[in-house]
Each structure stands twice: as structure tokens, then as C-alpha cells.
Amino acid sequence: MLRVDVQIFIIIILGTSDCQIIPRIEECGLACSQGIHCKSKPASESDIFNSFCRVAPTTSSATALKSMKLSTVMKCVKGSQCFLHLNVKGTLSLSENIRGLEICYLSLDTQQTSCMNVRFSRKTNQQPLGRKIQVQFNCFEVKAAQHIYVTMKTIPNYCEVKLSQEYYVEDCRNNDVGKHIPSCSGKLDYSVDRAKKVISVNISHFPGDQDYYVRLCHKWFICEDAGALARVKGKESLKSISLQYSQLLPCLCIEGWEAVPDAKRIQLCPFKNDTKALWDNIMYNAATQTLAWEPACPVQVRVSLCRLMKSNYQCVDFQNSSYTIPENHIRYSRVDSHPGLCMKFTTKQGSWIRCPFAHGKFPVWKMRIAGREEQIQVSFTSQTKAQLSVLVCNQMQLSSCESVGTHYSVSLGGSDSTSINIPGEICSSKVCIQAWRTDVDYSVPLQICDIQCALSSRNRDEDENSLKVISLTAIILLLATVLTILGHKFLTVFHRRTHEGRSPAHLMRCSSSTGMKSTQPWH
Ligand SMILES: *[C@@H]1O[C@H](CO)[C@@H](O)[C@H](O)[C@H]1NC(C)=O
Ligand SMILES: *[C@@H]1O[C@H](CO)[C@@H](O)[C@H](O)[C@H]1NC(C)=O
Ligand SMILES: *[C@@H]1O[C@H](CO)[C@@H](O)[C@H](O)[C@H]1NC(C)=O
Secondary structure, three states: OOOOOOOOOOOOOOOOOOOOOOOEEOOOOEEEOOOOOEEEEEOOHHHHHHHOOEOOOOHHHHOOEEEEEEEEEEEEEOOOEEEEEEEEEEEEEOOOOOOEEEEEEEEOOOOOEEEEEEEEOHHHHHOOOOOEEEEEEEEEEEOOOOEEEEEEEEEOOEOOOEEEEEEEOOOOOOHHHHHHOHHHHOEEEEEEEOOOOEEEEEEEOOOOOOOEEEEEEEEOOOEEEOOOOEEEOOOOOOEEEEEEOOOOOOOEEEEEEEOOOOOOOEEEOOOOOOOHHHHHOEEEEOOOOEEEEOOOOOOOEEEEEEEEOOOOOOEEEOOOOOEEEOOOOEEEOOEOOOOOEEEEEEEOOEEEEEOOOOOOOOOOEEEEEEEOOOEEEEEEEEOOOEEEEEEEEEEOOOOOEEEEEEEEEEEEOOOOOEEEEEEHHHOOOOEEEEEEEOOOOEOOOEEEEOOOOHHHHHHHHHHHHHHHHHHHHHHHHHHHHHHHHHOHHHHHHHHHHHHHHHHHHHHHHHHHHOOOEOOOOOO
């Protein structure tokens, strides 16, 4: 037999009586029972008459105030910043003389007083006498753990007709207050000493004698430790601490919390604009020729490799070298450690260029040219092994150089200089010699232009020579006239000697105008 037992579970859901939750309000204000129109205004000096009491004219006036209830409510702005308000609920029965209420509170800690008048409109007269009406007012801002004294009087002020009550606002031990009221987690004031790389933090406004923790952290998804945790003794009157930092970064935050479980943490991240240090994080491995950059903070940035042009200080991107972060890191392999090879970082705020090789700490290669009479000698030195491609080209615009068709390949071993000879016939005033590394992916070409090579200097020399021939001829004619007087024999010998002297003079001029030319570091 199959017996089906149906069991009925009666589940009693007990309301989790979390009396710790403080009711929320969106806006503070005044509310009166239905049918009663009321208005509030801050009590001022003109209300001085209400501070003198008179005898209540009727029993109904003398017993008008029935009850007063006090509680705390919380008003939060944008979900994060919260304030505590005192919620005053009064009950009174209508009596013909009563035009309103005065509610005052006195802070027993600071002796500060604040009063509010609630006026009923004339129409209230049409309400039956003795009707119970409620007045609720919650615009008094109070502080956690504040000790206050609240009084409620009628307007006019009848002697002995008054309700009063002492009240303690919930303190930071209340979970809801502790979590949402800023003063419950202390206040951090900081100052930065950029020279010593120290941030000094003062801690104030947190209740109790608990110790306090302060740390520096880098905010990614969570805030990651950036230094040791500092503990400040709760008993010390001046709660102050100094924290060392290595770099001021946009994601550097100061975090503080009370040394109790689940304490609310306050976080200040005041360096959001200090982005400069982010770009200094470039590393180069000379052995693998790898250039890498890792963002030290979450950042939206476009990274590229570029060639710094000496002519206009523009940094021209290498093709296909551009990446957009967020990515974990950027890595370029096979990069020539040339002083003119740079990294460009572009964000919404602007563009930054960093040239990691500009200070000459890394191996470089050099090109120099020397002119010979009929050819140009190009010599190379390199601190590392390198493969070069060398090209003779005609300079077109600022940065473009058109090949004239001759390519040379050069292998550099490491220490010795290697040279090639390029025939001088290809020379013209716009000619350049360009060389770049072919054994890397990113190489900045070296270029030497305006080569005064043998051919062009000879052309120029020939013009000069013809001038000289003319003047020489004049001198000769003059000499000849003089010498004619001296005699025929002398003339013949002298003429032969000047002619012999011309050739060596020509050679000397040529070699001086095409002498050693030092390398331009880059174009
Ligand atoms: C920290 O407190 C000390 C002593 O009261 C004061 O001299 C200093 O200016 C304060 N520093 C900050 C950042 O508020
Ligand atoms: C950062 O710079 C912006 C614009 O210049 C400015 O409005 C903002 O207040 C600065 N922030 C900080 C934390 O200095
Ligand atoms: C850049 O990338 C494009 C497409 O991937 C490719 O066709 C081109 O050859 C690349 N250029 C260089 C210089 O690597």
C-alpha cells in the first residue's frame, strides 16, 4: 500500500526585527493631519512674545498638547553622503485659541538652540474643536551620539502647557549609522611632501578609543597595497602618521579605518591629475631588444612607437605600432635603442612623448662619411651586432628621400668599424646617404645629406680654375712684358714652373672641401 503523507509546513516568517535600521527620508519637511493646513518657519526675534507665557484661558487650551515622540531619520544624498535628522511627532487637540506650535531643540553638548514655528491656517477654525491632530517635523539636522533636549509649546505660549524630552541620537555602534554617517569613520587630512615623497595624514572625528589603520593603495578593481599598513594608537591625542610613497600616481589613494571588524573605510584619491609618472614606467631589455610599458594605474591610453624628427620635434608614428590600453601591458620586440626612437602616449587629456634611449645608456651604432676624390667612404661602428641596409637617395621633401637605386648591405660585428665605398659620380647637392637596421622591427634611419663629394667639388673647382687661369694669364702677360725686358731665356723657364705648380694646388683644395664629416645623430 502506498500511503502518501502530506505534511503541511507552516512557515512562520518572523519579521527580522532589525531595529537598527534608521528610516530614510528623501526630503525633510513638515506634515500635518489631513484637512489641516500648516506652514513652518524658523522662529526669529519677532517671536519673542512667545517666550513669555500667559495663563491658559480654557481647560481645553491647558490640555491641548497630548504627546511628543522623537526618533531619528536619515537623509542620503546620491546614495553615499548621509545625514541624520531628528523626527518630531506631536499630537494635540484643537482648541479655539491655539494657532500653532513651537518646537525647539537644545544640544546639550554644545548648548546650541534652534526653534521652528508651525502655524495652522485660518481654515483650521472650521475643524471641530477637540479634534486630535498630528504634526510631524523632521528638518532638524543632528549628529551621531548627540544628546539633545526638545520642547514643544503652543502658540500662544500658555504657562505649563509644554512637553519636553531628552533624547540621545543613535551613535556609531548602530550598524546603519556606523556605515553611512561619515563622521563615524573619522576624517582624514593629508599633506604631501613631494621632495621627501611622504604623505602625512591626520586622523580626527572618530569616536571611541579604538586604534586606527591607515594605508596607501593603488586603486584598480580593488585598492591594492602600496606600502605598509600603519596603525595609529586610539589613545593618542594627536592621531597623525607619515606614509612613504614611491610615485605619485593617479590611482594612489589614502585609506583609513577603525581597527574593528567590518569597519567602514574612508578613501581619499586626491592625485587623479598626477598622470606624468605613469609614462616613466618604460623598460628596455638590451639582450632581447624588447621595449615594454606597463600601466601602473588603470588608464585609457593609446600607445605607439615614434621617430622624433629633429627638424620640427614632431614624433612620427611607426606603422602598425599603435595599441590601445586597457590591455595588461605593451611590448615591442626587436627595437633599436636609438636616441630618436620614442614612445607616445595619448589620452583625452593630451599627448606625452618619452624617449627611453635619449640619454645614451644603451648601445648605439654610428655612421660617418669621408669624401675621397672619386668616391665617398661610409663607415659604420656599432656596440652590438647589427645588419644595416644603406641607400643613396635624393632628398625630395622634408622627410622623404627617393632611392637612386643602389642598395648596400653591411654586417657589423660589434667593435670594429666597417666601411663601404660609394662611387662619387652619383653625387649632387641633394643627395643623402641613408642607413637603417634590418635585423630589428623598429629602426630609426640615420641620414647624412648635403654631401660635398668629389664630383661636385671638382665642377665647382673647374669654374674657379678658369677664373684663375684668366688672372694667371694676366699676370703672365704682365710678367712677360717685364721679363721681355730681362731677356728671352728667363721667360721660357719661368712659364714652365708656374704650370707645374697648378696641379698640386688643385688637389689640395679638393681634399680639404670633402674632408671628414661627422655623423648627424638622426635626421
Ligand atoms: C596635522 O596636525 C598638525 C598638528 O595639529 C598640524 O600642524 C598639521 O598642519 C596637520 N596637517 C594636516 C594635513 O592637516
Ligand atoms: C584635475 O584637473 C581638472 C581639470 O583641470 C580639475 O577640474 C580637477 O579639480 C582636478 N582634480 C584634482 C584632484 O586636482
Ligand atoms: C601593417 O599592417 C597591415 C595590415 O595588417 C599590413 O598589411 C602592413 O604590411 C603592415 N605594415 C607594416 C609596416 O608592418
